[in-house]
Amino acid sequence: MAKSGQRAGRTAGTDPRSNATRQALIEAAIESLRFDGFSGASARTIATRAQSNQGLVFYHFGSVTDLLLAALDEVSNRRMERYSAAVGSAESPTRLATVAAQIFREDLDEGYVTVLVEMMAGATASPALGEEVAKRIVPWLSFTRQVIDHALTGTPFATVVPTDDAAYAVVALYLGLELLSHLDGDRSRALALFERASSFAALFDTGTTSPLEA
Amino acid sequence: MAKSGQRAGRTAGTDPRSNATRQALIEAAIESLRFDGFSGASARTIATRAQSNQGLVFYHFGSVTDLLLAALDEVSNRRMERYSAAVGSAESPTRLATVAAQIFREDLDEGYVTVLVEMMAGATASPALGEEVAKRIVPWLSFTRQVIDHALTGTPFATVVPTDDAAYAVVALYLGLELLSHLDGDRSRALALFERASSFAALFDTGTTSPLEA
DNA sequence: GTCTATACTTGGATAGAC
DNA sequence: GTCTATCCAAGTATAGAC
Numbered sequence: 001m002a003k004s005g006q007r008a009g010r011t012a013g014t015d016p017r018s019n020a021t022r023q024a025l026i027e028a029a030i031e032s033l034r035f036d037g038f039s040g041a042s043a044r045t046i047a048t049r050a051q052s053n054q055g056l057v058f059y060h061f062g063s064v065t066d067l068l069l070a071a072l073d074e075v076s077n078r079r080m081e082r083y084s085a086a087v088g089s090a091e092s093p094t095r096l097a098t099v100a101a102q103i104f105r106e107d108l109d110e111g112y113v114t115v116l117v118e119m120m121a122g123a124t125a126s127p128a129l130g131e132e133v134a135k136r137i138v139p140w141l142s143f144t145r146q147v148i149d150h151a152l153t154g155t156p157f158a159t160v161v162p163t164d165d166a167a168y169a170v171v172a173l174y175l176g177l178e179l180l181s182h183l184d185g186d187r188s189r190a191l192a193l194f195e196r197a198s199s200f201a202a203l204f205d206t207g208t209t210s211p212l213e214a
Numbered sequence: 215m216a217k218s219g220q221r222a223g224r225t226a227g228t229d230p231r232s233n234a235t236r237q238a239l240i241e242a243a244i245e246s247l248r249f250d251g252f253s254g255a256s257a258r259t260i261a262t263r264a265q266s267n268q269g270l271v272f273y274h275f276g277s278v279t280d281l282l283l284a285a286l287d288e289v290s291n292r293r294m295e296r297y298s299a300a301v302g303s304a305e306s307p308t309r310l311a312t313v314a315a316q317i318f319r320e321d322l323d324e325g326y327v328t329v330l331v332e333m334m335a336g337a338t339a340s341p342a343l344g345e346e347v348a349k350r351i352v353p354w355l356s357f358t359r360q361v362i363d364h365a366l367t368g369t370p371f372a373t374v375v376p377t378d379d380a381a382y383a384v385v386a387l388y389l390g391l392e393l394l395s396h397l398d399g400d401r402s403r404a405l406a407l408f409e410r411a412s413s414f415a416a417l418f419d420t421g422t423t424s425p426l427e428a
Numbered sequence: 429g430t431c432t433a434t435a436c437t438t439g440g441a442t443a444g445a446c
Numbered sequence: 447g448t449c450t451a452t453c454c455a456a457g458t459a460t461a462g463a464c
Binding site: 034037039040117125168169172 | 248249250254328334336337339344347348351379382383386387388391393397398399404406407410
């Protein structure tokens, strides 16, 4: 209640030193979601990973949940940048499938989707958290829809497939594949599916640009 | 170390009264996974839901984790019976799609897949738990594969689609749809996809049996 | 077989010293 | 801005009375 524009924890960061700590905590929270899971991502665990102090979680973020949401924002933003850049360079369906496979591999290896899935599953506990997480899924859905929209122009499917339904399905598949492959520690089966999608996409390569151009 | 054949907690249940408590705890554990999530499913929460005592969790199951695994076994068995019965009555692809939609609706409404997903996501915490959960996914995968196998006989896809890859994808999609629709509390988008699958399946209804027969 | 009591650990969160 | 100390609630697990 002291200064204005100050929610739970100090949101601002007017001071220079503060930012480093915040960032370290966010990084550690990402790791913790990835390796300890939602249920294991406590203030103490995270602080230890950040080689920082447990109290700072509450100072900077107000609550553990808010830190976890900040962590989710971070990975979400990072991935969205990466996705945009990668997809922009893929003109043909085949190239797109290849790029998607590459991105998916990264997501699995770096645990980005793990973070998302852990937050989604963890949100079962509280409707409030659920709402916050839901907000952060929207960009993934709309981005996917845009990509599908773009990829389908010039193919027979363009007019048949409702792209927001397709996006919903693709994101669901993405999340499910993470769950499965993470569980048995084997990416190969999931990646094989992308291979297959690649071959399938090749059937429609006449659409926009020649594969040779990429 | 006392008697043989006795793991953590009393596994047997030679006495008649014991079974009721065990069953109540399992039921409560299912509810807890569904509504409190993996992270909220503690011995205390579960015992409260079962209107039983916290200590009994450890008496009967040895640990909370083992109780949760027993809960997962329970839903897994229940669903497998239901699936088998339902699919057995579906002879044409269209009927199969309809039945699948029906089953999926049940799964969402009754929270069966929630339980599975919570356990999968919760297993991130410990490799040991992960292994146990992984074991319990196998039946879902092989059942799905069998259904796909059966559904594809007589269609053009029969020889083209590797059914275990397809099963992997279908299960992944199933899990992902649960995650998404559970999060925003809206089943309609997921169910719409099944509608679409139904229409698609109708294209191959000449295969085994006439739709009229069902 | 069940319940209460209890021990111990971990986690969320705040207060106050530096 | 950071760290330590501290409080309190919740969690796992066991012992012992009924």
